[in-house]
Amino acid sequence: MNNKGAILPAEDGVESAVIGWLKEALSKKVFDALLIPVEVPAGDSFAYLLLRNPALLENASPLPPVMPVQGAKAISRLTMRGNGSKRVAAIVRPCEARAAIELTKLEQAHLDNLWLITVDCPGVLPLSDYLEDPVAGAARFAEASQRWDRAPMRPVCQICHHFSMPASDLHIGTLGSAEGTVFVIPGSPKGERVMENLGMPLDAALDDWAARVKEMEEVQRERRRQAHTDLKAGIAGPDGLLDVFSSCINCHNCQRVCPVCYCRQCYFESAALKLPPENYLARAGRKGALRFPPDTLLFHIGRASHMVLSCVSCGTCEDACPMSIPVAQVFSLLADRAQETFGYVAGRSLEDPLPLVAYEMDELHQVEQPYVETYHGLQIADCEQEVQDA
Amino acid sequence: MSDKQEFEPRIIYILCSWCGSGGGETAAAHHLHYPENVRPYRVNCTGALPTVHIIRPLIEGADGVAISGCHPGDCHYNDGNFRARRRVALVKSILDTLDLEPERVWFRYVAHGEGRRFVDTATEFNDHIKKLGPNPLKTRSDT
Numbered sequence: 001m002n003n004k005g006a007i008l009p010a011e012d013g014v015e016s017a018v019i020g021w022l023k024e025a026l027s028k029k030v031f032d033a034l035l036i037p038v039e040v041p042a043g044d045s046f047a048y049l050l051l052r053n054p055a056l057l058e059n060a061s062p063l064p065p066v067m068p069v070q071g072a073k074a075i076s077r078l079t080m081r082g083n084g085s086k087r088v089a090a091i092v093r094p095c096e097a098r099a100a101i102e103l104t105k106l107e108q109a110h111l112d113n114l115w116l117i118t119v120d121c122p123g124v125l126p127l128s129d130y131l132e133d134p135v136a137g138a139a140r141f142a143e144a145s146q147r148w149d150r151a152p153m154r155p156v157c158q159i160c161h162h163f164s165m166p167a168s169d170l171h172i173g174t175l176g177s178a179e180g181t182v183f184v185i186p187g188s189p190k191g192e193r194v195m196e197n198l199g200m201p202l203d204a205a206l207d208d209w210a211a212r213v214k215e216m217e218e219v220q221r222e223r224r225r226q227a228h229t230d231l232k233a234g235i236a237g238p239d240g241l242l243d244v245f246s247s248c249i250n251c252h253n254c255q256r257v258c259p260v261c262y263c264r265q266c267y268f269e270s271a272a273l274k275l276p277p278e279n280y281l282a283r284a285g286r287k288g289a290l291r292f293p294p295d296t297l298l299f300h301i302g303r304a305s306h307m308v309l310s311c312v313s314c315g316t317c318e319d320a321c322p323m324s325i326p327v328a329q330v331f332s333l334l335a336d337r338a339q340e341t342f343g344y345v346a347g348r349s350l351e352d353p354l355p356l357v358a359y360e361m362d363e364l365h366q367v368e369q370p371y372v373e374t375y376h377g378l379q380i381a382d383c384e385q386e387v388q389d390a
Numbered sequence: 391m392s393d394k395q396e397f398e399p400r401i402i403y404i405l406c407s408w409c410g411s412g413g414g415e416t417a418a419a420h421h422l423h424y425p426e427n428v429r430p431y432r433v434n435c436t437g438a439l440p441t442v443h444i445i446r447p448l449i450e451g452a453d454g455v456a457i458s459g460c461h462p463g464d465c466h467y468n469d470g471n472f473r474a475r476r477r478v479a480l481v482k483s484i485l486d487t488l489d490l491e492p493e494r495v496w497f498r499y500v501a502h503g504e505g506r507r508f509v510d511t512a513t514e515f516n517d518h519i520k521k522l523g524p525n526p527l528k529t530r531s532d533t
Contacts, residue, residue, distance in 0.1 A: 232487070232489075235488060235489075236488070236489040237488075237489045237490070237526075238490065238526045238527045238530055240489070241488055241489075241490070242530060242532055242533065246532060267440075267442060283450060283451070284531075286450075286451050286528070287451070287528070287529060287530065287531045287533075288529070288531055289531035290531060291531060291532050291533060294533075295533075296533060297449055297527075297533040298442070298445065298446055298449050298450075298533070301445050301449075301484060301488070302441070302442045302445055302446070304484050305441035305442065305445060305480060305481055305484055306441070306442075308480075308484065309480065333487060334483075334484055334487050334488070337483050337484075337486070337487045338480055338483045338484060338487075341479055341480070341483045342476070342479070342480075355476060355480075356473070356476055356477065356480070359469060359472040359473055359475070359476055360472075361462060361472060363475075364475050364476065364479045366479075367475060367478050367479045367482055367497050368475065368497055368498065368499070369496045369497060369498040369511075371498055371507060371510070371511070
């Protein structure tokens with residue numbers, strides 16, 4: 001990564017500075033279209049718009065107070081069938097960019113003609129909190145993000161440690177910048193080209209930004225570790241786990257909104273789990289009773305086994321849960337541990353291969369059950385006894 | 391007799407169709423015995439074994455799941471066993487994080503000619519699960 005950036009004046013706040021900059025890029029034809037969150041006309045939510053007319057940027061917001069749709073889902077829908085002929089800039093949060101990178105590796109998105117532009121992220125409000133009063137919510141978000149106070153944000157945002165620059169093409173650094181300015185940081189040759197075309201020389205040192213990000217990251221890492229320790233105590237064992245997931249109503253919203261749950265046919269909604277009555281009766285006989293609809297726990301653990309290696313802890317699943325189950329927190333814990341096993345970090349780079357696609361010949365020997373010599377179990381003792389008796 | 395000795399675990403033994411199952415055939419040819427409560431479950435390749443097929447038995451009534459594929463370098467499809475090792479590591483990581491006893495899942499290579507090793511694995515795993523006791527999830531009705 002280039003360790004120089006450019007300074008963008010932002011006297012009227014980060015939002016208007018970024019929007020002004022994007023407007024310029026759009027009118028100079030550096031980008032042909034933007035994929036950017038825009039406030040809906042009703043004023044109570046935000047939606048991604050594929051925007052081609054710079055005049056419509058008025059209500060756009062690079063850092064909306066909520067995340068109703070995960071940006072990677074928008075990027076995936078736009079580029080699933082291939083790279084477009086036009087240059088599109090997607091203004092997303094760091095977790096959305098990381099999910100987009102995972103989806104690209106899963107061949108659900110194509111980033112050759114798409115620029116990922118991210119901003120240092122203060123988190124987002126829980127969707128339900130915001131919807132109670134969107135105006136007050138927006139004010140609360142603006143006030144808290146000014147102070148980098150994560151207390152009103154979603155629990156999973158409070159423990160986020162990937163809040164700054166992911167492997168994006170361009171990043172807006174708001175941390176550590178002088179009053180009334182922001183950094184524009186290129187993250188790839190593609191991003192550098194854009195800055196060149198916009199006539200932005202890379203002459204600003206980024207030490208202040210990097211130092212501030214590092215400092216905050218350490219605080220967040222410690223918070224995350226602490227939160228995960230507390231969480232683990234609550235979900236430990238079958239009792240703890242079933243207590244957490246007992247209120248699940250099987251709506252599968254968490255799966256539907258998840259950016260990396262991309263399967264056309266989800267296994268847990270497929271005919272494989274829709275069985276004849278005899279099957280359920282037999283299972284009810286074995287267990288004494290069977291909860292209906294069945295396979296709730298299988299859905300959660302099974303879904304975890306399908307997607308935790310690409311989970312970016314974006315928290316969309318928790319926002320979508322009508323029963324307020326801490327899905328995102330549980331999955332962030334599972335994801336951290338599972339990704340650690342493979343030395344993988346979801347969304348870190350396009351080059352790291354997906355853990356279940358690649359393998360090493362010499363690795364993970366801890367899962368192989370050692371077998372040194374013949375096992376002298378009961379079976380053999382029995383046989384020897386039989387021989388002796390005979 | 392104590393309760394522990396009376397406990398007869400239900401065990402699913404997932405075998406790949408080339409080496410694991412072959413180990414079973416060799417064991418049969420040599421008239422070797424393994425516990426009758428171990429149920430062999432043949433899959434084409436352990437590298438193609440869905441993670442859900444390891445998790446589901448543990449929720450629905452099995453006390454343990456053992457998986458045997460070819461030795462490294464012996465896989466009929468070149469790298470299925472390495473992929474299986476990654477999948478087992480993933481499942482074990484999830485079970486470990488949730489404190490759901492990852493030791494109820496065993497992964498051990500068994501070659502086609504290793505009838506003894508096949509029988510040993512089944513017997514040893516059976517004894518291991520007997521020591522662990524019944525799987526608490528299998529009796530939970532609220533899963």
